[in-house]
Amino acid sequence: xxALPPDDFDTRKASLAAAGVRPxxxxxxxxxxxxxxxxxxxxxxxxLLALLRDLxxxxxxxxxxxxxxxxxxxxxxxxxVQGDADTDLFDYPDDGFDYVILSQTIQxxxxxxxxxxxxxxxxxxxxxxxxxxxxxRVRLELLLRGxxxxxxxxxxxxxxxxxxxxxxxxxxxSLCDEVGAVMERAVxxxxxxxxxxxxxxxxxxxxxxxxGVFLLRRGGDRA
Amino acid sequence: xxxxxxxxxxxxxxxxxxxxFETLAALAxxxxxxxxxHVMHFGEDxxxxxxxxxxxxxxxxxxxxxxxxxxxxxxxxxxxxxLTGDQHACNVHPVTEKPGWWRLFVGxxxxxxxxxxxxxxxxxxxGCMGTTxxxxxxxxxxxxxxxxxxxxxxRDMVRSQAMLLxxxxxxxxxxxxxxxxxxxxxxxxAALYPERVYSAMPIAAATRHSAQNIAFHEVGRQAxxxxxxxxxxxxxxxxxxxxxxxxxxxxxAHVTYLSEGAxxxxxxxKLQSRAAPTFSFDADFQIESYLRYQGSTFVERFDANSYxxxxxxxxxxxxxxxxxxxxxxxxxxxxxxxxVMSFTSDWLFPTKDSRALVRALNAAAASVSFVEIESDKxxxxxxxxxxxxxxxxxxxxxxxxxxxxxx
Numbered sequence: 103x104x105a106l107p108p109d110d111f112d113t114r115k116a117s118l119a120a121a122g123v124r125p126x127x128x129x130x131x132x133x134x135x136x137x138x139x140x141x142x143x144x145x146x147x148x149x150l151l152a153l154l155r156d157l158x159x160x161x162x163x164x165x166x167x168x169x170x171x172x173x174x175x176x177x178x179x180x181x182x183v184q185g186d187a188d189t190d191l192f193d194y195p196d197d198g199f200d201y202v203i204l205s206q207t208i209q210x211x212x213x214x215x216x217x218x219x220x221x222x223x224x225x226x227x228x229x230x231x232x233x234x235x236x237x238x239r240v241r242l243e244l245l246l247r248g249x250x251x252x253x254x255x256x257x258x259x260x261x262x263x264x265x266x267x268x269x270x271x272x273x274x275x276s277l278c279d280e281v282g283a284v285m286e287r288a289v290x291x292x293x294x295x296x297x298x299x300x301x302x303x304x305x306x307x308x309x310x311x312x313x314g315v316f317l318l319r320r321g322g323d324r325a
Numbered sequence: 326x327x328x329x330x331x332x333x334x335x336x337x338x339x340x341x342x343x344x345x346f347e348t349l350a351a352l353a354x355x356x357x358x359x360x361x362x363h364v365m366h367f368g369e370d371x372x373x374x375x376x377x378x379x380x381x382x383x384x385x386x387x388x389x390x391x392x393x394x395x396x397x398x399x400x401x402x403x404x405x406x407x408l409t410g411d412q413h414a415c416n417v418h419p420v421t422e423k424p425g426w427w428r429l430f431v432g433x434x435x436x437x438x439x440x441x442x443x444x445x446x447x448x449x450x451x452g453c454m455g456t457t458x459x460x461x462x463x464x465x466x467x468x469x470x471x472x473x474x475x476x477x478x479x480r481d482m483v484r485s486q487a488m489l490l491x492x493x494x495x496x497x498x499x500x501x502x503x504x505x506x507x508x509x510x511x512x513x514x515a516a517l518y519p520e521r522v523y524s525a526m527p528i529a530a531a532t533r534h535s536a537q538n539i540a541f542h543e544v545g546r547q548a549x550x551x552x553x554x555x556x557x558x559x560x561x562x563x564x565x566x567x568x569x570x571x572x573x574x575x576x577x578a579h580v581t582y583l584s585e586g587a588x589x590x591x592x593x594x595k596l597q598s599r600a601a602p603t604f605s606f607d608a609d610f611q612i613e614s615y616l617r618y619q620g621s622t623f624v625e626r627f628d629a630n631s632y633x634x635x636x637x638x639x640x641x642x643x644x645x646x647x648x649x650x651x652x653x654x655x656x657x658x659x660x661x662x663x664x665v666m667s668f669t670s671d672w673l674f675p676t677k678d679s680r681a682l683v684r685a686l687n688a689a690a691a692s693v694s695f696v697e698i699e700s701d702k703x704x705x706x707x708x709x710x711x712x713x714x715x716x717x718x719x720x721x722x723x724x725x726x727x728x729x730x731x732x
Contacts, residue, residue: 139690163692172696173717179724181662183683183695193684 114157125295126231126313127153130203133229133287133317134158138200141165141224143187143217144207148175155180163199165190188212191220199225206313208232209265219281222320227286231315234290236270236308255312271307271314282321289315349625350566352420353453357628358462360387360448360455361419362412365489373450373485379475383464386489387455388412388447391431392439394495400731401495402437402722403486404446405503405510407708408578408635409627411454414446415439420626429710436715437722441731442499449510450485451477451635453628460561460628472558477634479506479642483513487521497521499729500722504528504707505674506635509642512682515663516644516655524725526718528666529707531678532652532685533643538673541581542636545574549629558630571629572620579619584670584703588612652685662692664721666707666714669697673704694721 115128127150134140136158142151145164148171154160164182166172175182183190187204188211202225204217209232211217221228233255234240243251250260258265269277271290278285290298290311298310307314364387367373372382389412394401404414404427411418415425415432431437431444448456451474459474490498501514501522508530515525534542549555552570556563580588592612596602599609608614648654663686667679676697686693696717700706707714 161692169696169699169713169717172694173713173720176664176694176696176717177720177724179728181692181694183687183693184697185695190680193680193687195688198687198690 111157118153118157123153124149126205126291126315129289129291129297129315130154130205130229130231131157133315134160134201136160139163139198140201140203141194141199142203142205143191143221144204144210145171145175145180145182147171148178148180148182150203150205151175151180151182152178187217191217191224194220194224196223197226201225201227201229203229205229205231206233209268211267214267214269215277215281218277218283222281222283222318226319228283228318229315230274230318231291231313232269232274234271234308234311234314235268236272237312238309239312241309271311272304274314274316275304278316278318283318284321285316286319287317291315346621346625349420349622353626353628354460356420356454357458357460358455360412362387362389362448362455364388364455365492367488371488373481373488375475375481375484376478377476381457381475384450384457384485385455385461386447386450386457386485388445388489389414389416390446391415391444392442394443395732397732398495399499399729400441400726401443401445401490401498402500402502403490403498403514404431404437404444405482405486405501405507405514406446406449407503407505407507408639409575409623409632410507411452412446412448412456413454414444421622426708429708430715430718436719437502438719441726442722445490445493445495447486447489449477449482449506449635449638451482451631451638453631456485458628459558459630459634469561471561471630472633474630474634476641477638479509479513479638480517480647482638483510483517486510486514487518490521497523499726499731500524500526502526502528502718503530505530505704506639508674509534509639512644512655513642515659515661516647519656519659519661522661523729524662524664524721526664526666526721527679527682528714529668529671529674529679529704530682531674532645532682534639534641535678538581539640541578541673542640544577546633546636548573548577549633555629558633560629566624567629568621568624571624571627571632572617574632575623575627576616576620579616581673582703582705584672584701586670586701587703590701591615652682653688656686656689656691659689659691662694662725664694664696664717666696666698666717668700668702668704668706668711668714670701671704671706 139161142164145166151162154162165185172184202221208214240251290307291313366385372380414427433440448454451458453460459470463470501511503511508527511527515522549570552567554565555567595611597611597614602609645652665679667676683695698714
């Protein structure tokens with residue numbers, strides 16, 4: 103399928119949203135330049151990759167830990183490598199991709215910083231999305247109940263969660279500074295996963311954003 | 326448990342079985358020049374140019390097909406067999422009368438569905454089931470080639486298959502699939518004829534044979550050559566056979582196809598039809614009895630010189646060496662989509678070899694998928710009932726067929 107012209111993309115987007123395509127996936131698809139090479143790390147069943155391929159004409163590849171998910175990707179005709187973000191990104195060549203996406207996966211990695219550094223090495227741009235632990239409901243849960251938050255999006259108890267490295271949007275911004283990543287774009291998604299469009303100071307975003315989505319580029323001072 | 330193993334023990338079934346073995350050997354001998362399958366003949370003017378410099382003519386290639394070739398010829402799949410396999414992938418074997426070696430995976434309604442796809446499987450060059458090899462009759466002398474047969478490489482095997490497809494009028498393949506040595510052929514296909522391969526599935530394979538694997542092969546070859554029956558490779562003319570040597574080679578190799586876990590589960594230290602060790606060198610343990618049986622049946626159906634040639638072809642395989650030491654160079658600019666598979670308990674072609682291949686394919690910007698199948702069955706897993714492998718393969722092939730517009 104060919105990439106749609108931009109205006110068509112908006113029309114298509116509206117109908118896809120109505121058809122139940124995840125809003126955060128549509129936002130990610132919008133961030134990606136049509137026709138680019140994309141690697142989705144932790145690509146799950148490949149629904150974002152298929153969207154990028156079909157809607158954006160991307161050469162879309164994936165890395166996924168779970169074999170069941172890999173099989174679903176294969177059945178969609180996607181190129182997906184069964185592997186682990188923590189250990190297998192080293193295998194990819196420098197600048198192999200235009201975009202490397204880490205969608206709601208960073209919290210499950212053992213070494214988020216190294217993963218981010220690898221992504222910045224492999225991709226010209228990186229897109230990272232995650233559940234914001236600074237979200238007001240999360241804060242409230244901890245404040246009022248004194249318990250680790252268990253929500254619809256993060257349904258695990260603390261002792262059996264695969265999500266071992268939660269962070270807030272502010273935490274992530276400071277990690278970006280540490281690894282020398284340049285923030286091209288930052289979006290906070292509200293409780294309905296729609297972008298918060300009102301210009302607000304950071305601390306407000308960090309409160310009302312249930313998810314954060316960041317478009318990053320390697321800093322110029324890095325080789 | 327003992328009973329299921331017991332009937333496989335050669336000691337227990339001495340004479341009647343021996344007679345059967347001789348019949349098997351005679352049946353197998355017939356297959357060499359006149360196989361019970363399709364054969365494509367290449368005349369004096371159609372030589373196959375081999376890596377060793379030899380130009381072999383006339384020669385023939387024996388093959389089986391399953392399913393129907395679509396009018397647009399887009400649904401052809403080539404299956405490449407492993408070391409001791411042959412073209413009889415999913416029909417009853419004409420010598421052993423056992424069902425085809427990949428019947429669980431290939432057939433009507435199977436993961437590789439012969440109701441949809443046209444499947445071709447050819448005996449490898451140097452083999453002994455009807456494709457020209459060391460046991461074939463040398464037209465120049467009227468005697469078997471024996472060790473005068475030129476050394477074969479994986480690339481020669483692939484060339485011979487390509488020449489077969491040319492004659493069948495099949496320009497390109499929806500998929501090339503193979504496990505172990507078959508997987509080596511898959512990689513060679515993708516490197517040598519990228520424009521003819523839409524998708525490729527190397528299973529439990531590697532881009533080169535490791536030192537450890539060469540070592541095991543050498544043990545096997547030395548066992549064959551140390552048997553006086555080998556007669557410097559002229560056993561067919563002399564009327565002898567290196568049965569003991571080839572059986573030992575098969576026994577040693579067979580161990581490498583299994584995992585420690587599988588051996589433990591299947592046999593453990595269980596004794597063979599006896600309550601206590603006999604304080605002798607009889608096959609006291611079930612594992613011994615099993616291996617002896619594997620060895621003794623193998624020698625009846627397989628030509629010893631073929632075993633030497635085909636193991637050598639695997640040893641020589643090093644795809645990187647064919648491309649200035651860089652595997653990625655073998656696949657640069659390829660449009661072929663790959664699905665690489667390995668098994669967790671395979672120590673002959675371990676996952677790390679498959680990962681190295683995936684890394685190289687990524688470096689070449691090839692479209693590559695990789696699945697590691699959980700299995701305790703070792704290298705042989707690719708021949709066995711492995712639903713996870715079947716599901717992954719079916720998804721990959723059906724998607725390739727869809728994207729290629731196969732009806």
